[in-house]
Amino acid sequence: MDKSYQSFNKHFPKAISKDIRDYVTNVVLKESRYIFIRRVKGIQFGYCTHCNNRFMTPTPLKHNDFTDCPKCGSRCEVKNHGTSRKYMIDSGFVVYYEKSKVNPNAIIARAWRVSRDYTKEYTEVKTHYQHLAKYLFEPGNAEMYERYFWNDTWHKCNSVYSLESKSLHANNWCSEESIRKAIQGTPFQYSTWDKHDQPQGDYVKFFALYSKYPVIEYLTKLGFGYFVQAKLFDRKTFSCINWRGKRVDQILRLSMQEIKEVQKCGDCANPLHLRLFQKSRSDNNRPSFKEIVSFFNRSEDVASYLDYILNYAKLSQVMAYIKKQLQHSKNREYRDYPAILIAWRDYLQECIELGYDLSNDFYLFPKDLYEAHQRTMKLVQMKADEILDQKIRKRVKELEGFCFEHEGLLIRPARSAQELIQEGKKLEHCVGRYTEDYAEGKTSIFLIRRLNAPNKPFYTMEIRDNRIIQTRGFKNASATDTVKTFIDEFTKAKLGKKSKRKGVAV
Numbered sequence: 001m002d003k004s005y006q007s008f009n010k011h012f013p014k015a016i017s018k019d020i021r022d023y024v025t026n027v028v029l030k031e032s033r034y035i036f037i038r039r040v041k042g043i044q045f046g047y048c049t050h051c052n053n054r055f056m057t058p059t060p061l062k063h064n065d066f067t068d069c070p071k072c073g074s075r076c077e078v079k080n081h082g083t084s085r086k087y088m089i090d091s092g093f094v095v096y097y098e099k100s101k102v103n104p105n106a107i108i109a110r111a112w113r114v115s116r117d118y119t120k121e122y123t124e125v126k127t128h129y130q131h132l133a134k135y136l137f138e139p140g141n142a143e144m145y146e147r148y149f150w151n152d153t154w155h156k157c158n159s160v161y162s163l164e165s166k167s168l169h170a171n172n173w174c175s176e177e178s179i180r181k182a183i184q185g186t187p188f189q190y191s192t193w194d195k196h197d198q199p200q201g202d203y204v205k206f207f208a209l210y211s212k213y214p215v216i217e218y219l220t221k222l223g224f225g226y227f228v229q230a231k232l233f234d235r236k237t238f239s240c241i242n243w244r245g246k247r248v249d250q251i252l253r254l255s256m257q258e259i260k261e262v263q264k265c266g267d268c269a270n271p272l273h274l275r276l277f278q279k280s281r282s283d284n285n286r287p288s289f290k291e292i293v294s295f296f297n298r299s300e301d302v303a304s305y306l307d308y309i310l311n312y313a314k315l316s317q318v319m320a321y322i323k324k325q326l327q328h329s330k331n332r333e334y335r336d337y338p339a340i341l342i343a344w345r346d347y348l349q350e351c352i353e354l355g356y357d358l359s360n361d362f363y364l365f366p367k368d369l370y371e372a373h374q375r376t377m378k379l380v381q382m383k384a385d386e387i388l389d390q391k392i393r394k395r396v397k398e399l400e401g402f403c404f405e406h407e408g409l410l411i412r413p414a415r416s417a418q419e420l421i422q423e424g425k426k427l428e429h430c431v432g433r434y435t436e437d438y439a440e441g442k443t444s445i446f447l448i449r450r451l452n453a454p455n456k457p458f459y460t461m462e463i464r465d466n467r468i469i470q471t472r473g474f475k476n477a478s479a480t481d482t483v484k485t486f487i488d489e490f491t492k493a494k495l496g497k498k499s500k501r502k503g504v505a506v
């Protein structure tokens, strides 16, 4: 056995105490109490698996009924002596806390799978304890060892975690009474463990966190329990909290004066407010915490938009700009600040794409956000279309060799995104969707036209890997005989093999 396990194990008692056994018997496996009935010479006898007494039944009992044992008073389920007990095993998962044997400041917890197996002789059933894990929580340190069954050894886990989720049964228990007793007189006594929702019912994650971050107590008492919850459930904490901080001001990254300001607002404050207050510390025109709270008063999560915008502007400027845009008579488009933040962020991203200088207030704070955003959106779209068309022009060059004419029909590659969209609209099929694949060279789109009406959409053809994938006319019509002949001739001349037409709809 290795040394670190040995010193770890010193914290744990060897035995399973009477308290634990009572908890398991009376709570965890409370339902696992049966009276087995059998008839001997016409008289019904019962056997209670809880008190192990045999008795004549006062009134006849029936299989699967519930009744109180006349000897011990336990609520029991009645079972026929002869019933099949092939699968009759009751089990549960239990975590129980105790004080450490060696460190008065530490608490421990043990996890067991407990079971009662009735598949053999039901008069000899004992509760079986399968030890699964040991936890140690002490100031600055939390450890967990898990047992490997195949060689009955204990292994240190990388992090402390609950085995509850691994448990296949819903019958999971943790004695809160045992926690209350264990933490008495230890630093865990005021940990606020019972003030938070828990991801699992066994509290091991909470105590592991608390061992590392005693600031949890402060945070909870200051009304910042949200952050503790966020840590417990692995949610965002916005880096608002300095978890290693010792003093309140270090923890909240604010001065005592500022913390008082925050506390005055009580429950209405949320992590976003706190973060904005922290982030605006160096603003010369800094809004008060109360102003921040009453301004950002909606539940929408706008943190990421604000983050982006605060790269370019101070919080006071952001708030002033939002107010102005909301008042702006034309800006009925934005009814509330989240709408403005979203549009503003998008607009700023478009400005970056278009190469505008955002250190210039003219671009950063456009007089009319809606109009400015419409403009940049169009420009960005045009830029994207232009890039697409450049790619398509390159494809047209590559595909020129496939141009072909025969008996009044011609075929040629599609020349632009616009042309493809028009083709799709006129023929009422959806070739427009293929524009990007076409531009990227993933497929090739050809237009079949009549020689006497070269600009009028007629049939559209998709070719991939030198193979015709589909040919579609108006409303996805298949090729007419004339078109079929044309396609055969085209195939012979340009694709070098017999055409394969497939009826896949576009």
Ligand SMILES: [Zn+2]
Binding pocket: 048, 049, 050, 051, 052, 053, 069, 070, 071, 072, 073, 074
């Ligand atoms: Zn009994």
